[in-house]
Amino acid sequence: MSWFVNLYRSTIGKKIIMAVTGLIGIGFVLVHMLGNLQVFIGQDKFDAYAAMLHGPLAEVVWGLRIVLIVAVVLHVLMAWQLTQRARAARPVDYRMREPQVSTWASRTMRWGGVLLLVFIVFHILHFTVGVIDPAHAFHETDALGRHDIYGDVVASFRIWWVSAFYIVAMIFLGLHLFHGAWSSLRTLGVAHPSAHPLKRRISAAIAIIVWLGFTLVPLGVIAGIVH
């Protein structure tokens, strides 16, 4: 196992852990987004989907949750350790350093990541656990006696600051993926060599799809399409 310890201790090893856990996260958000979009089909479909996740698929969901929790913990821990290392690597900063090609997305990975972590905690407490219940709708049931997550979504996103927080967080999620999806493949050394390595069409597509897919839900509620 000493090889694993060596990998864990090296900067590249830590980046590889970040890349793998990040890709797990990308896979998750894509599936989560597709699930969310069922809100546009209607209350019955959406509540049935939620009931399926908590009923017949409960064990599978718990398995995935454990994978995701481990991934998030490792991702944040590696980010913290590497950030400390980068800070230490330049004890005296420049008076002036002009970024030349780095994207705004890449430069907001750290603080954007912190915002996303806060968002994830809020989001779980809001829609999964119901500890934060701004619309007082978490414990409602629908006509079939199922947990009425559809009603909770509609009621929550009608509150302006809830919608605003979700929409802003999704902008940062899109930015995070725009850099992360592209850089993780390079960190893993599987990116195809390119004459223009900074170009990233696939990452841009993933970022836009994820951002738009998630943002459509609060926008749909605000616009009255989902009611």
Added chain:
Amino acid sequence: MNLILHVWRQAGANAAGRFERYEARDVSADMSFLEMLDVVNEGLIANGQEPIAFDHDCREGICGMCGMMINGTAHGPMKMTTTCQLHMRSFKDGDELWIEPWRARAFQVVKDLVVDRSAFDRIIQAGGFVSVNTGAPQDANAIPISKQVADDAMDAAACIGCGACVAACPNGSASLFTAAKVSHLGLLPQGQPERYRRALKMVAQMDLEDFGHCTLFGECQEACPKGISIDFIARMNHDYLRAVATQREETAAGGTG
């Protein structure tokens, strides 16, 4: 043209540094940046002041000695150019320039704009070589190498070790330098036997030298006077990952033959 310079002055590694303001008068547009500093230094010496210390050697852009942060850009505003090959025509009359040394914990300031880059030498010593006696030069085409591979290896080998990649990196990472050195040998047939061992050793030394990590900002590639691509970092990561996955402990079990 006349310029105002704010130059970082630091008497030694442990001394406190500060910016000093100098006026560079009657600068010719045809001077190189270092020649402009030479002229400023002549003036300082004539006034009995300490001249500005900066590294330089070949002054033709191939030795890798020179390098400084000019208005926040490594080697100044011109792309794919070392400081010695940067000419004053890149600036205009009245410009105010902030000149700083490369800043990294691994590159301690020796004096003024001179930094100690021996960390790079130690990374090379860790594995940036082919450890066989090659004997007399072979016939040029005795070992067939495809054009693409030869081109890629040459692109990596163009690294002059100036340190601009570290200087421009927001994390102070030496990934581009190390990747170039890992790759230019690792691409060629002569470098294959030690390819993965080399990646392991050089990366380990890079980490020991207190450089930061790579977050693929891409700033290094832009700052590199030789235009070395960040694709080499992906290649180094690939070699490193493969090396970690396949390495085995060295034992005497191989026998003594």
